[in-house]
Amino acid sequence: MTAISYDDIVKAPKALLHDHLDGGLRPATIVELADAVGHQLPETDPARLGEWFVAAADSGSLERYLETFAHTVAVMQTEEGLHRVAKECALDLAADGVVYAEIRYAPEQHLESGLTLDQVVDAVHAGFQEGTAEAAAQGRRIRVGTLLTAMRHAARSQEIAELAVRYRDQGVVGFDIAGAEAGFPPTRHLDAFEYLQRENFHFTIHAGEAFGLPSIWQAIQWCGADRLGHGVRIVDDITAGKLGRLASYVRDKRIPLELCPSSNVQTGAAASIAEHPIGLLKDLRFRVTVNTDNRLMSGTSMSKEMALLSEAFGWGWSELQWLTINAMKSAFIPYDERLAIINDEIKPAYAKLLG
Numbered sequence: 001m002t003a004i005s006y007d008d009i010v011k012a013p014k015a016l017l018h019d020h021l022d023g024g025l026r027p028a029t030i031v032e033l034a035d036a037v038g039h040q041l042p043e044t045d046p047a048r049l050g051e052w053f054v055a056a057a058d059s060g061s062l063e064r065y066l067e068t069f070a071h072t073v074a075v076m077q078t079e080e081g082l083h084r085v086a087k088e089c090a091l092d093l094a095a096d097g098v099v100y101a102e103i104r105y106a107p108e109q110h111l112e113s114g115l116t117l118d119q120v121v122d123a124v125h126a127g128f129q130e131g132t133a134e135a136a137a138q139g140r141r142i143r144v145g146t147l148l149t150a151m152r153h154a155a156r157s158q159e160i161a162e163l164a165v166r167y168r169d170q171g172v173v174g175f176d177i178a179g180a181e182a183g184f185p186p187t188r189h190l191d192a193f194e195y196l197q198r199e200n201f202h203f204t205i206h207a208g209e210a211f212g213l214p215s216i217w218q219a220i221q222w223c224g225a226d227r228l229g230h231g232v233r234i235v236d237d238i239t240a241g242k243l244g245r246l247a248s249y250v251r252d253k254r255i256p257l258e259l260c261p262s263s264n265v266q267t268g269a270a271a272s273i274a275e276h277p278i279g280l281l282k283d284l285r286f287r288v289t290v291n292t293d294n295r296l297m298s299g300t301s302m303s304k305e306m307a308l309l310s311e312a313f314g315w316g317w318s319e320l321q322w323l324t325i326n327a328m329k330s331a332f333i334p335y336d337e338r339l340a341i342i343n344d345e346i347k348p349a350y351a352k353l354l355g
């Protein structure tokens with residue numbers, strides 16, 4: 001294998017399925033928006049603020065980790081704030097060589113200043129539209145779909161699921177639930193998932209990140225999740241390369257795992273990138289995808305995640321292509337659109353890189 005450079009990884013097309021809108025803001029934008037709405041920040045210098053976010057997420061303290069989102073969500077309570085954050089998200093991903101992204105956020109967390117759920121979704125979509133148009137004008141083509149997230153400790157999942165379906169032809173491609181896993185099993189939201197299935201809609205569930213197999217089992221067998229947000233704890237059902245019933249089911253059905261290596265190391269779900277189960281799961285040919293989760297808190301990007309994996313596992317362009325095509329195959333947009341991106345953009349670019 002020839003060593004691959006970070007600059008070449010940036011240029012290579014990439015697909016991203018698991019990225020939180022409130023976890024990917026530019027520090028300078030947080031400073032400006034906080035100033036406009038009178039929100040107090042721990043640091044007002046953008047560079048130092050960026051470092052503060054990574055350090056707080058690294059600290060191992062749940063309190064400090066949650067505080068990071070209190071600051072980003074606080075500056076995303078107006079149409080202007082949401083619009084700007086979404087626009088910059090599209091621009092930043094496009095500059096990083098991401099050609100397809102599904103960005104998730106929880107509309108119910110953006111109502112503190114009086115916006116309605118519909119106003120939140122409209123503002124985010126207008127921002128993504130402007131960002132993708134601006135990126136295209138710079139010669140960078142990116143498509144962005146959104147996933148609407150319901151918070152698992154709250155009781156609004158049915159309402160958010162209905163909101164997602166109402167906006168399905170205006171950029172919302174799926175639904176998700178997020179938040180503390182322990183004590184809040186996905187079956188609490190069964191009504192919402194059954195509704196989405198009756199509507200022929202797509203959804204993923206944060207499961208098997210901090211919490212183990214029962215959460216993954218419920219997400220798939222009770223709720224009918226199309227994909228697993230993280231799902232990394234599926235390794236608990238693999239002993240010396242031998243798969244248990246649940247792990248077999250996940251692999252046999254090609255259920256995509258939205259793995260987020262750096263984020264998992266920060267939360268303690270993996271000890272290091274080199275020890276992350278992604279190596280084993282790839283070798284066992286699970287439908288593995290690589291994701292950023294929270295770019296700001298993890299100080300990461302798609303290219304950085306790919307570079308870290310390449311370094312830790314010796315992966316080259318063929319592995320990076322496999323991961324990218326896995327993600328595209330697992331996207332929530334229609335089959336023909338997925339195929340077009342794979343055949344027209346991903347394969348030709350990697351064919352050149354593979355020489």
Ligand SMILES: [Zn+2]
Nearest residue numbers: 020206229293
């Ligand atoms: Zn997540």
